[in-house]
Amino acid sequence: MSRVGKMPIAVPQGVDVKIAADQITIKGANGTLVRAAHPLVSVKQEGAALQVAPVNETTEANAMSGTVRALLANMVNGVSKGFEKKLSLVGVGFRAQAQGQKLNLQIGFSHPVVKEMPAGISVATPTPTEIIIKGADSQVVGQLAAEVRAFRPPEPYKGKGIRYVDERVVIKETKKK
CATH class of the missing domain: 3.90.930.12 (Ribosomal protein L6)
Structure with missing residues (x-):
């Protein structure tokens, strides 16, 4: 068993x-x-x-x-107790703003990215480069954090993008002539 x-x-x-x-x-x-x-x-x-x-x-x-x-x-x-996922934005001019059940992201595109939160999930931005997603359902909280991260995952050369707070991004060395 x-x-x-x-x-x-x-x-x-x-x-x-x-x-x-x-x-x-x-x-x-x-x-x-x-x-x-x-x-x-x-x-x-x-x-x-x-x-x-x-x-x-x-x-x-x-x-x-x-x-x-x-x-x-x-x-x-x-x-x-509830579940929460913390994300951080790394990059010049990258900002997040929580407005009720919406999350506005400025992450280097020509337009802002808006993500709607489902019922039962709350989003907070204590600082413009931090996102906290909270809720009772572990699967929904994790899936939403993954969807927000997928808008701009961390790139391997400068590390710019959206990453989990505890995520370790390995930075590659640039090609030498």
Whole structure:
């Protein structure tokens, strides 16, 4: 059996879990997340913990028990604490500005780039070269950060572009004559 799937998920105070036949709903301070239940995995609530187990002893059911457990743990973590990704802009004249649910980027193009944020996701710019994307759903936060980074990924010669705060960009040496 999956080692990850065997571990129980601790449900903190203020987080409400509802397990139906076809979906699992987790509600907390940061919002509500819903995920479809997988037919090869059974989920039970035992006190202040969730227990995930495979329905049968097939390899696929075993693998899915670990996957579902990790997804549910991320959902519980998201509605209680939330997830955030930090991006930084490196380059002369590169600026970001959050306006409600929109992110305006000036990143060296002839036009500003505007990215609309979906519901449940907030964006902040503490400084003009910093972007913080926050939300309850880990997958949506990570995907949005990747989409914003894809507008102008860091280039290898000067390092200009949008990068994650903890990302290390290897700078190449220019060609010598």
